[in-house]
Amino acid sequence: MNPAEILNTHKLKRTSCREGILKVVMAAGQALAENEIRERLAGNYDRTTFYRSFKTLEMHHIIHKIVVDHQLVKYALHNSITRKQDHAHFYCKDCDMVKCLDDIPIQKYQLPDGFSDKETEVIIKGTCPTCKDQR
């Protein structure tokens, strides 16, 4: 599915900003922050527009938000698009890269009585291969 098809499927208007975000996110081999997406995009969109687009795409489960820290939020394609299972994320402390570990499924945690769960976020923090080699 390409960006346009995805938007159509979800009955969202095909705007160049949304298509651009999806194209960039799909091409990247990693999760991207708002500024990283903006840099890679030809069009010069307002940040407000980006944030609203992210919210819309997130609500429709097209992209997924990964919160690493207060000032480090990244976005990647949602499982419903990649057709992968729920997975863990890797965060490199050296280069701030965030990557979906598509092949690492998340264990089903057994909650205490009374708690009901919806989603589980797993972020493994460490050093990525690229940064490790540079030591």
Place this chain on the structure above:
Amino acid sequence: MNPAEILNTHKLKRTSCREGILKVVMAAGQALAENEIRERLAGNYDRTTFYRSFKTLEMHHIIHKIVVDHQLVKYALHNSITRKQDHAHFYCKDCDMVKCLDDIPIQKYQLPDGFSDKETEVIIKGTCPTCKDQR
């Protein structure tokens, strides 16, 4: 160990702000945000001072920072103080409560070649018993 002893052990000065933060965090049955800690503290400290204290306590592995979302960061005692294992955290979407699930250990994830891990954060999002009952 009480707050004063903890600070002494780490060769940190015993200031009333640090002791106060530790007392509040130790008494709470859940993780607390900066504003929640400030509300529960008698002394009227500057927010700057709080943030600097958090950073210091975190660097010394006395407290642990749990980032739920861009504008929702909470703090709880670190494992080195509670003497518990690494554990998952629960976040209630209804009341914004964050709780350490001390008895739920974190699975050891097998990373792809080249990745080295240091810490793993697990946040399970759902509804807590209290909020569930109120439906």
Place this chain on the structure above:
DNA sequence: GTTCTTGCAAAATATTTGCAAGACG
């Protein structure tokens, strides 16, 4: 007394909101 910590003012950052103009279907 030296060093580390605090408070105040001000800045940096990310994100959100209101509203009129503009684009999509």
Place this chain on the structure above:
DNA sequence: CGTCTTGCAAATATTTTGCAAGAAC
């Protein structure tokens, strides 16, 4: 053409920094 989206300006909120005064040891 009606509805949803964008851009601009301005507001929120959290967190950070510089620096002089104050507290800890």
